[in-house]
Amino acid sequence: MDLIPAPNRVDEWEHHEWTFELKPTTRIGADQGAQGVARWLRSELAAATGFTFDACSVEQASRSADTVTLTFDEQLRAERGREAYRITIDVYGARLTAGGRPGLFYAAQTLRQLLGPRAFRKAPLPGEPWKIQSITIEDSPRFGWRGVLLDVSRHFLPKSDVLRFIDLMAAHKLNVLHLHLTDDQGWRIEIERYPRLTEVGSWRGRSMVGYRAGGRRDDRPHGGYYTKDDLREIVAYAQRRHITVVPEIDLPGHSQAAIAAYPELGNTDVVDTAALTVWTDWGINPNVLNVSESTLRFFEGVLEEVLEVFPSEFVHLGGDECPKEQWKASPAAQARIKELGLADEEELQSWFIRHFDRWLAERGRRLIGWDEILEGGLAPGAAVSSWRGYAGGVAAARAGHDVVMCPEQYVYLDYRQAPGEDEPIPVAYVRTLEDVYRFEPVPAELDAEAAAHVLGAQANLWTEFMDDARDVDYRAFPRLAAFAEVAWSALPTDPAARDFADFERRMLGHYARLDALGVEYRRPEGPRPWQRRPGVAGRPLEGRPPTA
Ligand code: ACM
Numbered sequence: 218m219d220l221i222p223a224p225n226r227v228d229e230w231e232h233h234e235w236t237f238e239l240k241p242t243t244r245i246g247a248d249q250g251a252q253g254v255a256r257w258l259r260s261e262l263a264a265a266t267g268f269t270f271d272a273c274s275v276e277q278a279s280r281s282a283d284t285v286t287l288t289f290d291e292q293l294r295a296e297r298g299r300e301a302y303r304i305t306i307d308v309y310g311a312r313l314t315a316g317g318r319p320g321l322f323y324a325a326q327t328l329r330q331l332l333g334p335r336a337f338r339k340a341p342l343p344g345e346p347w348k349i350q351s352i353t354i355e356d357s358p359r360f361g362w363r364g365v366l367l368d369v370s371r372h373f374l375p376k377s378d379v380l381r382f383i384d385l386m387a388a389h390k391l392n393v394l395h396l397h398l399t400d401d402q403g404w405r406i407e408i409e410r411y412p413r414l415t416e417v418g419s420w421r422g423r424s425m426v427g428y429r430a431g432g433r434r435d436d437r438p439h440g441g442y443y444t445k446d447d448l449r450e451i452v453a454y455a456q457r458r459h460i461t462v463v464p465e466i467d468l469p470g471h472s473q474a475a476i477a478a479y480p481e482l483g484n485t486d487v488v489d490t491a492a493l494t495v496w497t498d499w500g501i502n503p504n505v506l507n508v509s510e511s512t513l514r515f516f517e518g519v520l521e522e523v524l525e526v527f528p529s530e531f532v533h534l535g536g537d538e539c540p541k542e543q544w545k546a547s548p549a550a551q552a553r554i555k556e557l558g559l560a561d562e563e564e565l566q567s568w569f570i571r572h573f574d575r576w577l578a579e580r581g582r583r584l585i586g587w588d589e590i591l592e593g594g595l596a597p598g599a600a601v602s603s604w605r606g607y608a609g610g611v612a613a614a615r616a617g618h619d620v621v622m623c624p625e626q627y628v629y630l631d632y633r634q635a636p637g638e639d640e641p642i643p644v645a646y647v648r649t650l651e652d653v654y655r656f657e658p659v660p661a662e663l664d665a666e667a668a669a670h671v672l673g674a675q676a677n678l679w680t681e682f683m684d685d686a687r688d689v690d691y692r693a694f695p696r697l698a699a700f701a702e703v704a705w706s707a708l709p710t711d712p713a714a715r716d717f718a719d720f721e722r723r724m725l726g727h728y729a730r731l732d733a734l735g736v737e738y739r740r741p742e743g744p745r746p747w748q749r750r751p752g753v754a755g756r757p758l759e760g761r762p763p764t765a
Pocket of ligand 1 (some may be wrong): 538587
């Protein structure tokens with residue numbers, strides 16, 4: 218068995234001769250409410266096999282062994298939740314049953330893995346019959362938030378690549394796509410009432426190639442944005458795959474693209490914001506938003522349109538890496554601090570975030586932000602993405618806030634995968650496949666009550682050094698497969714007790730699936746020649762990452 222992520226329980230009946238086989242005559246029977254999953258399964262299997270998989274009723278399916286049935290199980294739902302599923306494959310056919318629609322979808326994904334790598338292709342190839350040994354599988358996820366951040370600001374990812382990435386996430390039972398839509402280097406979401414955000418903010422004249430010390434730049438404009446209809450399509454496509462898209466509008470730092478479009482958003486009493494362009498460097502940027510009432514109104518307007526497009530409970534408002542120099546120098550910001558009775562600039566940022574925490578709560582949504590939002594006091598309803606290590610997440614969870622664990626020391630997938638000269642644009646610490654596999658989202662120091670606030674885990678793909686989907690593939694895979702197993706499977710919570718050798722063995726089968734999907738992953742032996750970037754400087758750091 219080479220399933221990834223590993224299911225909770227697998228029983229193979231090797232003494233049985235029975236095998237199930239998909240044939241041109243095989244039909245799919247689905248419960249009321251399971252039609253969406255049935256449609257997805259039919260379209261994937263039809264593409265790979267060339268068969269039609271006609272629909273039949275569950276009743277008909279129960280009388281024929283030449284069927285795949287998709288049904289709901291109330292008891293499973295009560296005991297294990299909507300994401301839990303069971304697969305039974307034997308002489309009576311392939312039966313998939315689940316607590317709810319997400320569970321059925323995951324059962325369908327597992328069934329596709331059982332059919333072998335060819336099942337991941339989009340057209341039939343000549344080959345063996347589509348047989349599966351008799352088996353029963355019982356499965357449900359460890360965490361409800363199994364996320365990936367895709368930074369589409371630093372490098373824009375065309376819509377078709379985002380849709381493909383959603384399919385890759387779904388194949389790994391990941392269920393939250395955190396879309397980092399705005400940053401200093403690009404604004405990627407159409408906002409109808411502020412057209413300059415995309416007219417001006419969605420492209421830059423040139424880019425830094427590799428890191429600063431290398432001194433390389435290109436002279437090629439870079440840009441792109443999603444229309445609101447593009448984003449509605451992405452959201453709906455993800456929804457059909459039981460993936461929630463969480464949008465991020467990064468405030469009040471990482472905002473130079475917005476300020477370039479609307480200079481009045483910046484600290485005009487400190488810098489000539491009218492002279493700013495969309496940023497062409499990487500790094501932390503001093504040009505942050507001002508804290509005027511009109512800037513609050515501006516971003517309320519932005520968020521009204523964001524909420525129209527994204528139905529997610531959580532809306533990410535960033536809050537990371539907001540240098541305070543301009544607020545310190547700005548008479549307007551200092552007057553604001555005095556007027557509000559705040560202690561300092563940290564509290565000013567906290568006040569800013571609290572404003573939007575309340576604003577979102579009034580609209581039935583919840584704010585999530587990077588762990589810097591703890592500084593100066595956490596907004597009452599806010600959840601935290603803990604990225605600078607575990608400490609922010611631990612503090613937030615102990616204070617009763619929900620937390621998503623994404624510590625850079627483990628799950629920043631822009632960090633290099635191996636030591637040596639061959640890794641393309643090497644960034645930060647070496648984070649190998651094994652390092653990711655041994656990432657434990659819940660620190661042992663949390664008691665049960667605080668641990669219950671850990672919603673789950675997230676891997677982050679920052680794209681300063683990934684120009685396109687091929688680079689994203691290389692950085693994301695195979696590590697995202699290890700991450701998926703951490704987020705889904707019932708692995709030992711002691712990282713040292715995890716059986717990485719078994720995972721590597723299963724990966725041999727999984728690489729064949731990724732090949733069939735056309736994923737340009739990093740092979741265990743290293744990058745292929747065209748996956749290297751000779752001469753482009755990164756910013757490698759030596760040794761083990763400090764565990765914050
Ligand atoms: C971050 O990596 N600045 C959240």
